[in-house]
Amino acid sequence: MSVQDSGTRPRKFAFHGLAFVSRIALLPMARLVVDELPPRPAGPGSVIITANHRSLLDFLVALVLFRRWKVRPRALVRGDYFRHPVLGPLLRSLGSIPAGRDYGKEAMSLAREALKDGEVVGVMPEGHIPKNGDSHEIAELRPGVGVLAVESGAHLMVLGVFGTDLVWNIRHRFPRMTLLPWKRPTIRVCIDWLYVPQGADVSSTMADIRTGMTRMLKEAHQLESPRDARRRAKG
Numbered sequence: 001m002s003v004q005d006s007g008t009r010p011r012k013f014a015f016h017g018l019a020f021v022s023r024i025a026l027l028p029m030a031r032l033v034v035d036e037l038p039p040r041p042a043g044p045g046s047v048i049i050t051a052n053h054r055s056l057l058d059f060l061v062a063l064v065l066f067r068r069w070k071v072r073p074r075a076l077v078r079g080d081y082f083r084h085p086v087l088g089p090l091l092r093s094l095g096s097i098p099a100g101r102d103y104g105k106e107a108m109s110l111a112r113e114a115l116k117d118g119e120v121v122g123v124m125p126e127g128h129i130p131k132n133g134d135s136h137e138i139a140e141l142r143p144g145v146g147v148l149a150v151e152s153g154a155h156l157m158v159l160g161v162f163g164t165d166l167v168w169n170i171r172h173r174f175p176r177m178t179l180l181p182w183k184r185p186t187i188r189v190c191i192d193w194l195y196v197p198q199g200a201d202v203s204s205t206m207a208d209i210r211t212g213m214t215r216m217l218k219e220a221h222q223l224e225s226p227r228d229a230r231r232r233a234k235g
Contacts, residue, residue, distance in 0.1 A: 012072065014093035019067035022060040028177040029167045032061065033223075034189040037069060041193050046115040046154040049073055050145055052138055052213055053124040055164035057175060061187060062122065065159075073122035074114040076144075079103045099144075100127070108144060115152040123148075125209065129170045136162065136221040138214050146206040153198030156209065160216025162224065163187040166231060185228045188220040 026032060040047075049071075051058070066073060072095070079098035082088045097114075099107040111121050125141040149156050166185040168175035178184055194212045196205050224232075 011093050011095070014090070015063075015072045016067065018090065018094065019063040022063040023067070026057075026060055026064065028179060028184070029057070029175055030163065030184050030187045031181075032064065032187050032189070034065065034068070035191045038191060038193055041155055041195060043155075046118055046152060047071075047120045047157060048115070048145060048149055048152075048154045049120060049122045049157045049159065050209060050213065051122075051124055051159035051161050052217055053126045053129055054161070055129065055168045055170065057164040057168040057187075058124070058161060061161060061164060061189070065189065066122075071120045073120040074111065075122035076107055076111060076124075078128070079107075104144075108147070111144075111148055112151065115148065115154055121148065121154075131170060136217055138210055138217065141206055141210055141213075143202060143206055146202045146209060149196040149209075150198065150200050150202050150205055153196070156194040156196055156212075158192050158194050158209065158212040158216055160190040160213060160218070160220045161187065162190075162217060162220035163228065166228060185231060186225060188223055190216040190219040192216055 076099035077096045079100040123145045125145045126139045130139040
């Protein structure tokens with residue numbers, strides 16, 4: 001991935017270790033199919049990676065993708081996860097940024113600083129897993145990602161991730177696993193770049209982000225196999 005990533009804050013050892021574990025953990029759960037990474041748009045600027053959110057499995061998929069692309073983003077993660085005795089230290093070791101209702105100003109400040117330093121920032125702007133949302137629809141987006149993009153002039157990479165909820169639905173306590181490869185669902189990731197000129201209008205930028213995410217998610221959904229579609233219909 002042709003992205004400059006200073007990665008000074010995230011601990012390299014922790015990131016590569018967790019990314020490797022995530023890749024192994026995914027093997028009995030699903031097959032991961034990822035679009036070829038489009039060329040980064042010309043010109044200077046940091047990078048913001050934005051994606052939809054349908055499952056706790058999204059975090060494992062993200063780590064696998066980031067390792068493949070050789071980037072170590074400062075990811076904005078819901079603040080209460082940092083209070084977990086196991087997840088908290090892991091998130092801090094990755095350089096993640098606490099975000100959410102009680103962390104808004106501090107999260108934005110840290111993200112701005114990371115972008116200014118040339119680091120990659122990762123955001124799931126839906127902010128939560130929609131409990132009753134359609135798997136191929138985008139929920140309401142929080143405007144922070146638009147503010148960061150407009151202020152920094154960063155390049156926006158838009159991901160549509162489809163299928164993680166078939167493996168680990170929000171209604172289930174644990175992910176589904178199988179030793180039979182042909183029974184594993186496919187997780188698809190479609191990718192595009194979005195140009196956001198520095199100083200653009202935030203509301204129109206958010207509309208563009210939503211359109212881009214919806215397009216990528218729809219593209220991934222259209223590639224769903226008949227077997228996975230039947231599994232989804234059964235719930």
